[in-house]
Amino acid sequence: DAKTTQPTSMDCAEGRAANLPCNHSTISGNEYVYWYRQIHSQGPQYIIHGLKNNETNEMASLIITEDRKSSTLILPHATLRDTAVYYCIVTNNAGNMLTFGGGTRLMVKP
Amino acid sequence: KAGVTQTPRYLIKTRGQQVTLSCSPISGHRSVSWYQQTPGQGLQFLFEYFSETQRNKGNFPGRFSGRQFSNSRSEMNVSTLELGDSALYLCASSLILLTSGGHNEQFFGPGTRLTVL
Numbered sequence: 001d002a003k004t005t006q007p008t009s010m011d012c013a014e015g016r017a018a019n020l021p022c023n024h025s026t027i028s029g030n031e032y033v034y035w036y037r038q039i040h041s042q043g044p045q046y047i048i049h050g051l052k053n054n055e056t057n058e059m060a061s062l063i064i065t066e067d068r069k070s071s072t073l074i075l076p077h078a079t080l081r082d083t084a085v086y087y088c089i090v091t092n093n094a095g096n097m098l099t100f101g102g103g104t105r106l107m108v109k110p
Numbered sequence: 111k112a113g114v115t116q117t118p119r120y121l122i123k124t125r126g127q128q129v130t131l132s133c134s135p136i137s138g139h140r141s142v143s144w145y146q147q148t149p150g151q152g153l154q155f156l157f158e159y160f161s162e163t164q165r166n167k168g169n170f171p172g173r174f175s176g177r178q179f180s181n182s183r184s185e186m187n188v189s190t191l192e193l194g195d196s197a198l199y200l201c202a203s204s205l206i207l208l209t210s211g212g213h214n215e216q217f218f219g220p221g222t223r224l225t226v227l
Binding site for chain 1: 168
């Protein structure tokens, strides 16, 4: 699976959009981009995934660049409860075994 | 419906001992996967059980083993504990086998934090 690079930490003001970047320059054609988050003392939680097209669900939006070498997770109106570590993962469609790196620690501040 | 549950939540053992962790998946889910999470290595896949059989395995030594029962509940065992086994052990359940292809959302439990002294 391709390696991903994320900033170690980010801050966001409550109510504002949180934009979390991820670089995956070695991604191959059949690999998906997944985002999970882990709130302190809880297990990881699936947020969204995509292949080529931008995706949106009730939690977030995922913007994937045309060359697929990077993506951005957008939380449109961050709340204090969105404070968590966000993981960007690239995984082959044939196998959903997950390997998380360090992720981005998002701190939403009042 | 109830989420994934893991017991115990916290455990302290000494080197050389063995430990058994338990996971109850979401009702109707047949796949149970186990992961190890440490600050240095991040989250790493251990193995997956589906229909009482180990179907996929990560790169961990044979000291790590597991099993699944007919009700899909799963246990993970670590024998001859080492200091480096101290970690958060997470269980995740899903409807279908991880290697079935296509999106397969995994639902994680809260984890068991194991400390080896």
